[in-house]
Amino acid sequence: xxxxxxxxxxxxxxxxxxxxxxxxxxxxxRHAAPAFLLFLIFYIATVIYNRYPQGEYLWLSGESLFxxxxxxxxxxxxxxxxxxxxxISNALIFLVFGWMIKAYFGFIAFPLxxxxxxxxxxxxxxxxxxxxxxxxxxxxxxYGMVSFWLVLYIKHDTDHTIPVxxxxxxxxxxxxxxxxxxxxxxxxxxxxxxxxxGLVAGILLIPVIxxxxxx
Numbered sequence: 001x002x003x004x005x006x007x008x009x010x011x012x013x014x015x016x017x018x019x020x021x022x023x024x025x026x027x028x029x030r031h032a033a034p035a036f037l038l039f040l041i042f043y044i045a046t047v048i049y050n051r052y053p054q055g056e057y058l059w060l061s062g063e064s065l066f067x068x069x070x071x072x073x074x075x076x077x078x079x080x081x082x083x084x085x086x087x088i089s090n091a092l093i094f095l096v097f098g099w100m101i102k103a104y105f106g107f108i109a110f111p112l113x114x115x116x117x118x119x120x121x122x123x124x125x126x127x128x129x130x131x132x133x134x135x136x137x138x139x140x141x142x143y144g145m146v147s148f149w150l151v152l153y154i155k156h157d158t159d160h161t162i163p164v165x166x167x168x169x170x171x172x173x174x175x176x177x178x179x180x181x182x183x184x185x186x187x188x189x190x191x192x193x194x195x196x197x198g199l200v201a202g203i204l205l206i207p208v209i210x211x212x213x214x215x
Contacts, residue, residue, distance in 0.1 A: 057070075060122055
């Protein structure tokens with residue numbers, strides 16, 4: 001048996017340094033402009049919903065979609081929030097991940113794919129709800145954006161090994177995305193559906209959406 005006490009520092013082979021991956025460069029704030037612009041639209045729609053009669057045309061329900069065929073509500077329900085507190089609660093996730101997705105993966109990933117994730121999330125959510133339940137807010141879309149990003153992160157964060165990427169992604173999702181309290185006014189179903197759709201979209205679009213340097 002070899003005596004480890006005889007090992008010298010030069011006998012220990014260090015793990016080679018991994019080259020910097022495409023996600024290593026911190027993105028410029030200019031890539032956050034689309035997210036801030038959309039957030040401004042969210043604010044305007046929320047004010048209209050709370051102060052003007054036209055706000056009645058912004059929310060979504062199964063009855064309004066599947067019986068009245070008011071398909072525009074799939075989009076307007078994403079940009080509309082119940083009040084400013086509801087809007088602010090979605091602000092951090094939406095702005096940060098909108099910025100990061102746009103910076104590293106371009107306009108196709110955000111806002112285009114991200115908004116499609118939101119549309120699909122709202123469609124499936126009201127399909128599963130009772131017809132009279134109303135749905136508003138971008139939280140389903142935001143959760144989809146997070147899972148979409150996590151899939152692309154695992155693929156492209158080559159600074160770290162794949163097991164480390166997976167552990168980081170799963171850890172973030174468990175700590176940040178799962179609720180610690182229950183609020184009856186929150187659609188946890190929309191959160192779960194959005195997260196699932198984001199995962200599927202990320203996996204399917206890996207070959208289509210290339211990563212880039214966020215100059």
